[in-house]
Amino acid sequence: MITLGCDVGSLFTKAVLLCDGELAASAIIETTGTIAAELPGFIEDLLARGQVARGQVEAIAATGRGGSLAGEADFVEEEMACVGVAVRHLMREVDRVVEIGGQSISAMLLDPDGDLLDFVRNDKCASGSGRFLEVMSDALGIPIGELDEHAARASRDTPLSSQCGVFVESEVITHLNAGEDPADIAAGLCDAVARIIVSQAKRLSEQAPYTLTGGVARIQGVVRRVQRRLSGEYRAFPKDPALAAALGAALLAAE
């Protein structure tokens, strides 16, 4: 059985092609103001990459902030539900998930079926989200994709005390002007995001094994600092963590 899941996020749009429960192909593009018009071509490209004809796809599910823009979808599912399903499908032993999206951060507690037992979500404020890191990497002059290599050679984590993105941005600029090593500031940013993730995760459980999903979970500097600060065993999401919601949508489409 072939299904497709499409996650139209606030910053990036992700899609996965699922063949008999296995991830066959995936694609990611930036979510622009014209994403609705771009989606058909995006999905076509994904099908071509997976060498699958449109007629072979049995169901398409959409999710994410802009999920309703995917006109080709048979149904739209809530993002946290999708992440829960994806995590349960790939990780039997993990009950706690923190999904860091482009404009939100959600901590979830899953039951044995992957349904949500409880969750806390912040989508009111950019603190800790992908957008937060975008603003900071702009201020720092280091692309997000290179934050890790800079943070890895840091001699310390520059302390950043604010929660608010606007205030952290000012702190970053002040540190740069004071001659602080950008690598140390990059490490400090990883720690700032990790602290926010940890505080969300702790609100649900202190001990449960956990994983991290969403694009920010690709950044090892963040993941390692979460591990240092959060009790409970960490398990890495076995696929690209940015794809978790899209994968869950494809799994739900198969049901």
Next chain:
Amino acid sequence: MSIFCGIDVGSLTAQAVLVADDERLVGWRSMRVRPNPIDSAREVTDSLLEAHGLERGGLGSTVATGYGRQQIVEQGLADGNLSEISCHGAGAQRVLPGVRTIIDIGGQDAKVIRVNDRGEIVDFVMNDKCASGTGRFLEVMSRTLGVELSRLGELALGARETIELSSRCSIFCETEVLHGLQRGADRAGLAAGITRAIGERAAALARRLGVEEEITMTGGVAKNAGVRAEIERLLALRLADCPVDPQIVGALGAAVLARRGAR
């Protein structure tokens, strides 16, 4: 006659104020801050003292408030330091004797302060965790909108309709304003949405504390007519006009408290 000095280093500007024995305002200076609050404090006071032909040693006493107020004392630039809340309370009550509630919106925080008839603090609430509702929000939004901060209020007041912002977060609002501009939305309408957003934050803070009239507004954001109009509309009351530049009220209070402390 002795002269007393108050210094208030904010996140964006620094002020120094001189008062006489009778707490009358003698003079003041305001300037953009330096990276270091001690440099800001020294420069703004030196410039003020020079204009009045005074020397630091000839002052009755000096009180510092705001950022780095302790270090300013340690550097010998002030004799004592007091919280911004105490200083804003005393300063506002000095120029508006009937004032009981003060909304003070600075560069990086917003406070609502209740004072008694002697200008002493009864209670206060404060937001310094989040830029939304502070001067920083206005600064970021006017930059995004491509409008001078000093013109934003007038622009908002002239809007035919208010384009409301759906987010609270400054970073999300920035994206909303950008998208609005890309769609060709009316700049004045967006400006009105921006002043409404900050007015709503201030009104919510004021309601949390409870408002007793007379009420006034201090801090740099008090100069924004659009924000003032929104707060008046939301709280359904009139803000008393601050008889001095609202940005110097903290420093004025510091100077007044320097005078009272010397008694």
